[in-house]
Amino acid sequence: MDPHELADVTDPSDFPLEVLKKLDSTFRCTICKEFFEAPVLLTQCGHTFCSLCIRNQLPNKPECPLCKKATKETHLVRNVMFGEAIDTWCKAREDIESIPSTSKRKLDDVICIYNSTSEAEEDISSKPKKRKTKEEVSCPICFRHVLMSSINSHIDNGCKGYLAREDPKLGGSDKLKSKAAWNSIFKQDKRKIYNSPQDSEIPDHDSKLPKVSYGTLTLSGLKTLLSDFGLSTTGDKDALIARHERWIAIYNANLDRAHPKSLGELKTRLEEVEETVNRPAPKRISDEKDWTKKNQDQFKSLIEQAGNGAKRKRGDDESNNQNIPESSSERSERT
């Protein structure tokens, strides 16, 4: 596993203080474990999930994943205030994590209130020092430049915001901050990326797409449904249905955001989801004996090759020889 994959992940354990850990986890969806994105309330039981998470889950089972109380998609209601609370916490989290060591005094006071163990003090005072660095790194997902200290939040936010420099003309860190602040007010800036007039359209909060009974639709009817939104119409009927179902989930979930995204952004999201889902599944060997028989020759030659390689290497380097036989047998098994 690539160690970077783990390094990117923010989670409640980022905080040494128990209360902060708890607070952080209450702002996370129990399905995806990320901060709630467009939180919706299940009006039958009062639990909250990301809009898209619960919309993906409900077709499987029309009940609350937490308490199993029966519910329907029509029972979902935007949780506006909670969404604001999460936004605020995300910003505060940034600040709490990057409190520089000069203001350690204040932090110590906080620790005295919540937790008097010396262990916590050590933890929290060592962390900001590490994160204080103004070093820029390129995001492993979107490849844009992000300050080392805010890379976690950047990735958590789906690669939006926290950019080290969006405009090469702007340099200094306070300029960056003010720019980010202005950006959050004039979000339209980002939407300009999508030039097509239709793609830049931002759907209205109350324009939820209805469910479609696909059984009654012909192939061409399905294609018109998709092409109405400018979606791809390639693939067989099942693929088209799956695409349209995903589109409805993404589209309706988007309407639960405080600031819905443009259609163009949603389309990119749909393409991303399709890509991860349609990645060919690793082939499963149905009949092991048959498979072994069929590939016996290949196994033999591979084992031989590996054996030769091992012998040669053993001659080259005595100290390394212990793990060579092991790895070669492993390789032959895998093929």
Next chain:
Amino acid sequence: MSSISSKRLAKELKEFHSLNLVGVTLLKADDFKQWLVGIEVMGESLFQNEVFALRFTFDSQYPISSPEVVFIDDGVHHIPPHPHVYSNGHICASILGQEWSPVLSVASVCITLQSMLASCKAKERPPDNDRYVRNAPLSPKNTRFHYDDDTV
């Protein structure tokens, strides 16, 4: 790389380390496709001092779709004789099938199975073991189990 399932599993891995569950150890988690977890029943039970290995297999739809969970026999670990565990490692537990919920996690499945083993009253296979194992699909996720016993 940044698919929902691997992001979620990365978080679970981190959580797993910080939880430090008693009797649950991560044997192998090199990728976000398959994990091996060792589980041991603590305290007094029929399975005292025995460690079993669970294999979790995740697909790209995890956690919306349930993980495939089976006991494995790798020479070191063996498959526990339990009325809900077939001799091929398949487990008849509702939370792995019909009752799966995306809020469950690897850790919570381990705890459930730990308690399933702990409450075992007799070390025996399910009554229809031979018939099931003969016709069992590769993955227990393709089996339609009938959950008829709430006591264990």
